[in-house]
Amino acid sequence: MGLNKIIVALDNMKLEEAQSFLSKLQKEVPNEMPMAKIGLEMFLKHGPQLVRDIHEKYKTPIFLDLKLHDIPNTVHKAILSLEGLPVKFLTIHLSGGKKMIEKAIEAQKVALPNTDLLGVSFLTSLGTEDFDQIWGVNPEEVPAAFKRLINLALESDLAGVVSSVNEVKLIKTLENRSNKSLIKVTPGIRFEDEIKDGQLGDQKRVASPSEAFKTGSSYLVI
Numbered sequence: 718m719g720l721n722k723i724i725v726a727l728d729n730m731k732l733e734e735a736q737s738f739l740s741k742l743q744k745e746v747p748n749e750m751p752m753a754k755i756g757l758e759m760f761l762k763h764g765p766q767l768v769r770d771i772h773e774k775y776k777t778p779i780f781l782d783l784k785l786h787d788i789p790n791t792v793h794k795a796i797l798s799l800e801g802l803p804v805k806f807l808t809i810h811l812s813g814g815k816k817m818i819e820k821a822i823e824a825q826k827v828a829l830p831n832t833d834l835l836g837v838s839f840l841t842s843l844g845t846e847d848f849d850q851i852w853g854v855n856p857e858e859v860p861a862a863f864k865r866l867i868n869l870a871l872e873s874d875l876a877g878v879v880s881s882v883n884e885v886k887l888i889k890t891l892e893n894r895s896n897k898s899l900i901k902v903t904p905g906i907r908f909e910d911e912i913k914d915g916q917l918g919d920q921k922r923v924a925s926p927s928e929a930f931k932t933g934s935s936y937l938v939i
């Protein structure tokens with residue numbers, strides 16, 4: 718498992734903890750740093766300069782996980798406001814709809830030409846009760862609902878998607894049908910002993926690293 722396919726989530730760390738962790742990692746694997754994920758909480762607290770600082774100091778690609786979801790013009794302007802940041806991946810919600818996705822891509826091409834835009838499907842914290850409560854989707858209907866979101870990503874020519882390992886097989890089927898390929902980023906990764914002991918945090922749809930790569934994930938969020 719190459720570290721260049723791993724995305725390290727800094728979300729639950731204080732800034733000092735994240736810096737200490739990355740410094741230690743840089744000493745141990747200076748030529749194979751994993752990608753660093755900066756989530757909404759850390760970004761709002763420390764701002765765009767944090768993205769520049771981490772990228773420059775630790776020579777690591779940045780996954781800016783903002784999960785943008787708003788009316789099309791607002792998302793468009795939000796992405797324009799990130800212009801010039803050294804971001805490898807940036808997330809939006811697929812449930813924002815085709816127009817929002819198109820406006821996001823339009824802004825990304827202008828402001829972040831070296832960034833891959835990823836569409837978030839269903840959060841890995843959602844379980845069957847949530848699908849029913851929020852969308853009135855029964856468990857047997859979840860694959861069809863997911864299929865609609867992924868087809869939206871394929872039709873809109875997004876670079877990739879974020880989904881649990883449970884849906885990666887379906888994504889690959891849809892890729893084959895459309896003759897297109899998506900970057901598949903998989904959160905909800907737990908090591909086998911954590912899964913066995915039920916140490917899942919707020920995640921409900923999880924998998925081990927080996928299982929995720931075997932299924933077809935491109936990158937893992939750990």
